[in-house]
Amino acid sequence: MAVGTEAVTPTAKRRVRGLPLSLRQVATLAGVLILVGFLALVPTLNFTQDNVFFWNEILIFVLFASSLNLLIGYTGMVSFGHAAYYGAGVYAVGVMVSKWGQDMMLVGLLFGTAVGGLLALVVGALIVRAAGLAFAILTLAFGQLAFTFVYQRNYLGGENGLAGILRGTIGPLDLGPLNNYYYFTLVIVFIAMMGIWLVVNSPLGLAMKSIREDAGRTQFLGMRVRLYKLAVFTLAGTLAGLAGSLRAYHNLFATPEELGLIRSAEPIIMSIIGGMGTFFGPVLGAIGYMWLENWLQAYTSTWIMWIGILLVAVILVFPGGLLGGLSRLRQVLRSRRPRGGWRLPWQKLHSDSMD
Amino acid sequence: MTFDELVIVTVNGISFGFLLFLVAVGLSLVFGVMGILNLAHGAFFMLGAYLAYEFGGAAALSLPLFILVMIGSGLVTAAIAAVLEAALFRRIYYREHLEILVFAFALIFVAEGAVRLQWGPNPLIMSYPEGFASSVSIFGAPVPEWSLLIIVAGLVILAGLAFLLFRTRIGYVIRAVAEDSHMAGALGLNVGLVFTGVFALGALLAAIGGSLVAPTLALTPQLGLLFLVQAFAVVVVGGLDSIPGSLVAAIILGLANSFLVFTFSGWAPYSFYLGLIVVLLLRPQGILGSRELTKQVG
Amino acid sequence: MSALTVRNLNSYYGSSHILWNVAFDVEEGTSAVLLGRNGAGKTTSFKSIMNLGPSVRGRILLRGEDVTGVPPHRLARRGMGYVPEDRRIYAGFSVTENLRLGGFAFSSNGRPMEPDEVFDLFPLLKPLAARRGGQLSGGEQQLLAVARCLVGRPSVMLLDEPSEGLAPVIARNVLDALRSLRENTDFTLLLAEQNVSFAMNLATHVHVLEQGELVYSGTKEAFDADPALKTRYLSL
Numbered sequence A: 001m002a003v004g005t006e007a008v009t010p011t012a013k014r015r016v017r018g019l020p021l022s023l024r025q026v027a028t029l030a031g032v033l034i035l036v037g038f039l040a041l042v043p044t045l046n047f048t049q050d051n052v053f054f055w056n057e058i059l060i061f062v063l064f065a066s067s068l069n070l071l072i073g074y075t076g077m078v079s080f081g082h083a084a085y086y087g088a089g090v091y092a093v094g095v096m097v098s099k100w101g102q103d104m105m106l107v108g109l110l111f112g113t114a115v116g117g118l119l120a121l122v123v124g125a126l127i128v129r130a131a132g133l134a135f136a137i138l139t140l141a142f143g144q145l146a147f148t149f150v151y152q153r154n155y156l157g158g159e160n161g162l163a164g165i166l167r168g169t170i171g172p173l174d175l176g177p178l179n180n181y182y183y184f185t186l187v188i189v190f191i192a193m194m195g196i197w198l199v200v201n202s203p204l205g206l207a208m209k210s211i212r213e214d215a216g217r218t219q220f221l222g223m224r225v226r227l228y229k230l231a232v233f234t235l236a237g238t239l240a241g242l243a244g245s246l247r248a249y250h251n252l253f254a255t256p257e258e259l260g261l262i263r264s265a266e267p268i269i270m271s272i273i274g275g276m277g278t279f280f281g282p283v284l285g286a287i288g289y290m291w292l293e294n295w296l297q298a299y300t301s302t303w304i305m306w307i308g309i310l311l312v313a314v315i316l317v318f319p320g321g322l323l324g325g326l327s328r329l330r331q332v333l334r335s336r337r338p339r340g341g342w343r344l345p346w347q348k349l350h351s352d353s354m355d
Numbered sequence B: 001m002t003f004d005e006l007v008i009v010t011v012n013g014i015s016f017g018f019l020l021f022l023v024a025v026g027l028s029l030v031f032g033v034m035g036i037l038n039l040a041h042g043a044f045f046m047l048g049a050y051l052a053y054e055f056g057g058a059a060a061l062s063l064p065l066f067i068l069v070m071i072g073s074g075l076v077t078a079a080i081a082a083v084l085e086a087a088l089f090r091r092i093y094y095r096e097h098l099e100i101l102v103f104a105f106a107l108i109f110v111a112e113g114a115v116r117l118q119w120g121p122n123p124l125i126m127s128y129p130e131g132f133a134s135s136v137s138i139f140g141a142p143v144p145e146w147s148l149l150i151i152v153a154g155l156v157i158l159a160g161l162a163f164l165l166f167r168t169r170i171g172y173v174i175r176a177v178a179e180d181s182h183m184a185g186a187l188g189l190n191v192g193l194v195f196t197g198v199f200a201l202g203a204l205l206a207a208i209g210g211s212l213v214a215p216t217l218a219l220t221p222q223l224g225l226l227f228l229v230q231a232f233a234v235v236v237v238g239g240l241d242s243i244p245g246s247l248v249a250a251i252i253l254g255l256a257n258s259f260l261v262f263t264f265s266g267w268a269p270y271s272f273y274l275g276l277i278v279v280l281l282l283r284p285q286g287i288l289g290s291r292e293l294t295k296q297v298g
Numbered sequence C: 001m002s003a004l005t006v007r008n009l010n011s012y013y014g015s016s017h018i019l020w021n022v023a024f025d026v027e028e029g030t031s032a033v034l035l036g037r038n039g040a041g042k043t044t045s046f047k048s049i050m051n052l053g054p055s056v057r058g059r060i061l062l063r064g065e066d067v068t069g070v071p072p073h074r075l076a077r078r079g080m081g082y083v084p085e086d087r088r089i090y091a092g093f094s095v096t097e098n099l100r101l102g103g104f105a106f107s108s109n110g111r112p113m114e115p116d117e118v119f120d121l122f123p124l125l126k127p128l129a130a131r132r133g134g135q136l137s138g139g140e141q142q143l144l145a146v147a148r149c150l151v152g153r154p155s156v157m158l159l160d161e162p163s164e165g166l167a168p169v170i171a172r173n174v175l176d177a178l179r180s181l182r183e184n185t186d187f188t189l190l191l192a193e194q195n196v197s198f199a200m201n202l203a204t205h206v207h208v209l210e211q212g213e214l215v216y217s218g219t220k221e222a223f224d225a226d227p228a229l230k231t232r233y234l235s236l
């Protein structure tokens, strides 16, 4: 997995004179402030409603991709079916509002989040004992199962999905107007991202990274590792459920695509572009991907081809994504080691390789 | 279920199984030799179908002509695959498996866009070859001729593949590279060439599968994803590195699907995923495979 | 003429620097031995020469021609034979099939060895011809690994710790085969060993590696004449 930007390098420890922070911490803080400041200004920047809608969607994807990054990037548990938990959130809200007539948004959001988390808990309990590719394929199978279920059920609207979701109020807040809902999403996503930050820098985060680093060896620790894995899987599913619930109130309808293969691939693609296993990689990846997709869609009907080409290029040129590429570039510049050497294409291929 | 229905359901199931086998066997071959799951296979499948349409057109062809079209489509796809392998794929074999998977998946996007550019977004319809749109009677039951032809094609290709791998010098080299590519290189075998060749062979088989399916459905640019998950299920259930395993799994899953469609049709769409889950939880190396899939992906 | 020349060889695994400016020559028709403790860098030298893994800076010449960066299969076809320390026998292939694989490295001098010629050199293999590689003992696998390499008639052979775990009778067979080749052809050998007495049966020249650096090069006679060397670099 990508070298996390958290890697401690000599310059990272260099203090800025007079501040109790390192250069990197200052840069990060400034970056976050600028980003959040920009996002807060989106509705006032003379943008159209379309733009607010668009940035709202971006925020939701930031959360969705970051939840998957907990799983893949930090713990090394590759999931190809993360959309199931996101989609569970979407449909939970959909059923609650359009079938049961529940119009309290807070209840809807909590319910959607809980359904995502519960589904992840149940699936996770079954599959965390598998590892590596087997685990990844199991997540794919469960993801497709969930998609098929939603697609087949008439109660859930089949291939047409559920319409008739409405935003309401939370206490004194009227979230009906898009601008209000946008601010609400911004706050929720910001809080969730702080939660993710706390988790990855907590003892649990340390355990996650050690599971990722020696997945093979930690197997011997048995139960404890599985419990950690289950905890992370459930947490990631819960956050995906939250993103899905926000999505339901954003789009105002629920469609099977929310659980589809492409929806599961998107957060992976976003994280790979930005840098898997780094905190900000999925954030930048989600913004970059969504922005690019939007821009390409306006110009060409074959936008998907350009997305594919871009992705191929990023993977070829920037192993570890844009952020990973950055830290690698720093390493290359700093070390005296020759670049490349004679590595042949097929080396490192099999686990029993000669190096 | 009447006897006639039993015959039809069985033949259709086996036929679907052989079709899946054709799509899946390339995946298994590439995994066995290079150790990667090549999702771009879906793109080659789609390309095969569209090229068959390009060469054959919408009107019904005679069977020999159709076979020629199928081979042509397979060869062109194989050539494209060979270029892709030599230019792109070999640069990333040593990467994390996840990056390889996403890389290959991205090529499906590229193919989808390219197909849109070349053939447009609207569905294309290809005809069955002359005389193959109808049914023949087996034990008195009317069985679609095309289903039988797919079974025959599957058997021919299976035999050809077995001959290639176990009776020729090329097969001997491929098996050696599959078992230990590094030592093979040190012994003077051109590993890079074998990789390109196997990759192209996998694409050829996928494209032939695509050509055979082309008359049975409307071609759309999303075809690349259509059978991908099913083919994936087949190779995993059968054992990723086992070609006989793929065959067994393809036929079991094909039959299961066919019978479920007939009996509890609501359950049919789930059959592949349930099969995958059960096998991976109980026997992670697949029915006939030898490699456990616990290798790290990301 | 120098059959194998190594100049300024620096090798790396990832970011760890293993070999430091290693340089030596192996003259045609001679047998050099690379001595060194565990982890000294013998195997890494071979993999670097054979281009099988480490990233490398430096130059490698095969009979005067620069072969730096040439892929392994081309090196093999230009007469560089390699027997890895872990033998790497094809478990699913029979002994005869394993031997035939060695023929792919064959380049120009005549034709690759037939299995029968191999069995003349290694009589112990003959009764095992139909056995699968995976069903051989460690010593038998070692014998097969050496034999498989010889099938391609290499002009330079890199042989990594052949004596490790060999019964005396098998070690004898390996020695005899290599000696007879050296007497009948202009075969050049580079041997990596920790077992000094086994190595001295074959060596004409000695190079000693310590922690990735070449600390001694000389003839066998000079090496034998200075027993202090052995205690300094090789005793455990």
Ligand SMILES: Nc1ncnc2c1ncn2[C@@H]1O[C@H](COP(=O)(O)OP(=O)(O)OP(=O)(O)O)[C@@H](O)[C@H]1O
Binding pocket: A354, A355, C013, C016, C018, C036, C037, C038, C039, C040, C041, C042, C043, C044, C045, C085, C194
């Ligand atoms: N794949 C690898 N990655 C990183 N370091 C390695 C790798 N292989 C070997 N090393 C290191 O390189 C150094 C030299 O190892 P090498 O295998 O060349 O020693 P050697 O002389 O062959 O030892 P032995 O007699 O035990 O075979 C050792 O310190 C070893 O730890």
Ligand SMILES: [Mg+2]
Binding pocket: C042, C043, C044, C085, C160, C161
């Ligand atoms: Mg060694």
